[in-house]
Ligand SMILES: NC(=O)c1ccc[n+]([C@@H]2O[C@H](COP(=O)([O-])OP(=O)(O)OC[C@H]3O[C@@H](n4cnc5c(N)ncnc54)[C@H](O)[C@@H]3O)[C@@H](O)[C@H]2O)c1
């Protein structure tokens with residue numbers, strides 16, 4: 001059984017990936033400080049409660065479990081917050097990743113899959129975005145992830161570390177079995193906030209209606225978390241078979257505007273989403289759509305679960321379970 005160290009495995013995408021890994025016969029060892037993840041989401045292997053900036057705890061975990069590879073999800077991941085507090089992002093995402101890479105190098109772990117992001121492209125010069133589209137991040141979050149990609153390339157040159165950087169577009173949707181799901185406090189992401197507004201919670205604020213898009217709101221490429229989990233399994237297998245280190249886009253190749261997501265949420269829930277209109281959120285590019293052909297060619301991956309209806313239905317079903325648990 002192959003053991004994989006999963007930093008951030010108690011979080012939204014990490015936990016879904018641990019579930020997929022375990023069902024494919026891997027032994028996922030979660031390394032997480034629980035700053036935004038949940039102990040209850042760690043169900044498919046042990047949890048080491050530790051911080052990626054803490055070298056001693058990392059070393060002990062690597063010595064104890066001897067992983068063959070690592071998947072590195074642990075990060076802060078909010079565009080807006082990164083503009084307001086860049087130091088928080090560089091410390092955790094950049095300095096934390098450096099500490100992790102040195103621990104992996106010294107512990108003899110030679111393969112890494114990084115959670116990267118389409119935020120590395122900034123305001124892209126072309127759509128859909130391929131991996132050769134210039135990377136010019138417009139927020140510290142995207143910049144911190146791009147710097148980690150550069151560190152990986154340097155570690156490969158110097159130490160032979162092999163890597164894939166999976167540049168996810170907007171993760172959305174939840175576990176089809178309803179076991180785990182997105183659960184952040186406070187929540188900042190569009191789909192869960194729209195569902196909350198549909199359930200009678202806080203109205204949803206639309207950040208900007210004056211973008212140069214067909215309805216004036218931002219367009220994103222929403223990708224189901226189950227598709228992302230599947231891509232990580234394929235990435236590990238590809239590293240085992242000697243794939244060249246590189247970035248790979250993971251998106252559905254289809255854009256949805258904020259208004260279109262709201263309409264979908266209203267259709268699925270049968271309820272109205274109460275809206276407020278606010279200014280643009282700093283750091284938000286108008287439109288991001290993936291060309292994921294490279295992941296298709298090299299990993300045999302494609303977005304199988306990312307139909308917007310399935311995304312919103314699975315998120316709604318998780319949202320209802322979560323509310324039942326709380327009440
Ligand atoms: N959700 C998206 O749409 C999206 C898109 C692109 C990339 N990503 C990337 O995917 C990864 C996971 O995102 P998510 O949405 O699941 O976020 P999340 O907040 O649910 O998960 C992040 C996990 O990392 C842990 N963590 C954070 N800092 C840590 C530290 N210093 N030490 C140990 N653990 C730490 C948290 O406790 C949490 O469990 C992140 O790297 C994020 O940048 C997410």
Ligand SMILES: O=c1ccn([C@@H]2O[C@H](COP(=O)(O)OP(=O)(O)O[C@H]3O[C@H](CO)[C@@H](O)[C@H](O)[C@H]3O)[C@@H](O)[C@H]2O)c(=O)[nH]1
Pocket residue numbers: 077078079080117118119168169170171188189190191193204205206207208218219220258281284288
């Ligand atoms: O209350 C809200 C929340 C969001 N939005 C808009 O909805 C879109 C999606 O926003 P959000 O769900 O916050 O996701 P992003 O800011 O696009 O960032 C997500 O997707 C990125 C990849 O695109 C990842 O890297 C990030 O980690 C992840 O949080 C954006 O246009 C936002 O302006 C609103 O209008 N109102």
